[in-house]
Amino acid sequence: MTSHIATLTPQMLHYTEQLYENGKLRWLPYVMYFHPAHHRSTVANTDRLGFRVSRNGSDQASVAGPWQGDPVNVLVGGSATFGVGATTDAGTVSSHLWSTYATAHAWVNFGGRAHNSAQELINFLLHRHLLPEIRHIVLFSGLNNLSLARLPAQIRGEHGAFYNCSEFNDIMYEVNRPPRPYALSQLLRRERSGPATRNDLPPPPPAAEQVEIAAHLTLRHLGGWRLLADSLGATLSFALQPLATWVRDRPAPTEQLLFAELDELFSFSQAYGDITPPEVGRNYATALRAGCEKLGVPFVELSPLLAETVAPDDWIFVDRAHMTDRGYDAVASLIARQLDLR
Template sequence: MPGTEKRGRATSDPAGSARSTLTPHMLKYAEKFDDRGDIRWLPYLMYFHPAGHVSDVVCTDSLGFRVSHGSDTRASVGGPRPKGPVRLLVGSSTVFGIGATNDRATLSSRLWTKHAPALPWLNFGGRSYNSTQEILLFTLYRHLLPEIDEIVIFSGFNDLGLARLPADQSGDHGAFFNCGDFFSRMANSGGEGRRQGLGLRRRRDTAPAADRVTPDLDEQIATASGLTLRHLDTWRLFAEAAGARLTYVLQPLATWVRERPAPQEAALFRELDSISDFGAVYGDIAAMGSGRLYAEALRRGCAGLGVRFLDISPTLAESAAADDWLFVDRIHFTDEGHDLVAGILTDQLDLS
């Protein structure tokens, strides 16, 4: 099932473990920001971050959006907000900033503070969101935003990971994290059952066996890119109406960037795999070649829509030294990784 490395809780790492030694701040995320923390169940969106959370690692506003920092001020969707114009960084947990040691180290803050500081950047990330939830989040909170100059969507992996789920989980708008719990409870099936990954359990219904088979790679890519492009077309309409520039960036996965991880990454990945085998969870989508195929499907689709597209994985591979520590797990960045990616975005998208 998708998601175990992304949201599995790690609250009892033994002393001397790779995670407790290299990434002790990740326990702060696990306490409040995974599916067994203080998740907020919301209409339409399903879930969002704890609101009004304050710690030395992560702070959220009155709505649950993470706070972004400029050189001498800070801002968020739930306030305080700049008068505008602003730039939006949209996405899921990587945009939210899982892995950053503090709010100043997230992508939006590094862009605002150092790399592209001409306008404020607001963090519009929702942990474990797919492309449907990303656009719903914008639709529900757009009324709070000032004038928007730029929209950068930095996303893509969750849609591909969720496309691994069988057809009876996907419906008309794609699968979402915790959809197994949702379907089971709505069907009054009774009993909590056993959690698997992110609580992605199949419905106990009479769906044909063919609808319960994991799709092959081509089907997964077609499903994920199709949903993403459908939602991008709506983003395009929003951006054109607002006079904002729109860009879609396919986020990097560690295994899409380089074959051999940095020493710290290797230690962390081994330890995480002892809890939940990433390869078993995500299958062949984790391979570098799969990432390139997915990127090409999105590139073609974006060209047809007239939306700028960037596959950042090859550029990140070229920009990083072999031993640069970029990832705290296979999807979330270290502080150094956030800063390097923010610089690449600025250069590649002409954001300065």
């Protein structure tokens, strides 16, 4: 049987096998995990710190520099900001902004694959000193927080869940087991308070509660971004990452082929079905917009704008969360126009 993933999106195998699996994902303090450093390929290239390179013709830029003193712009987010799905570095949102839509200064890609809003903020704080003057900070984000809001409260904790948090908690529990046997009563207490298995986890909260959880966390961290942007003299704005099901009811023909095959490998609906309805996306956007207004942060809801921009048969998603070069180009155009970036 012919694989549509292999024939239509061969770059996705590279993103998985070379940039995420096979032990190439790096485990780092504070942000937990990040992309391989010094990665070189025709699909994606990273600097000495693991940040993806942005391109404008023969010019390139990344967090690690070196910089000549000219101001830069910063695009922050998760895997869509990193550009999963793009066929080359030139196909990412940061590259499209720099090369076509907001060309005055280089756009630096601060995307961290599978990062939540806390990790995005921490990652910027750890590397801000490497950058020259920053003109614009755009958060192209929000989806990962909503995806993680379905986890139980004991896993989310005070600061929100992160991807691989269950594995982290299980490993830390094993590492911290006492080196000698406890008395039977102590051992039983320890086992009963050990890590929860999948069967032990309670059902996810209702979609409305997931939206509330994700919006609260995103806006809390956005308040930190507001303070940072003000101190740096930079503008700050937020663009909500689109989900394929929020953009249109019926995927484009090519997307239908890919989504069907992907669902045979991993059921997106089973894992994230709570957040796929368009009304969930609208409710989430409404909550974020209200919070952004209070913080004085311009907000863009990309899903309905994309629906107006692209034709029904336009192939813009490689899976329900990541986009093609055409999709990322459309996003870059909308971000630049809606936020009046120059």
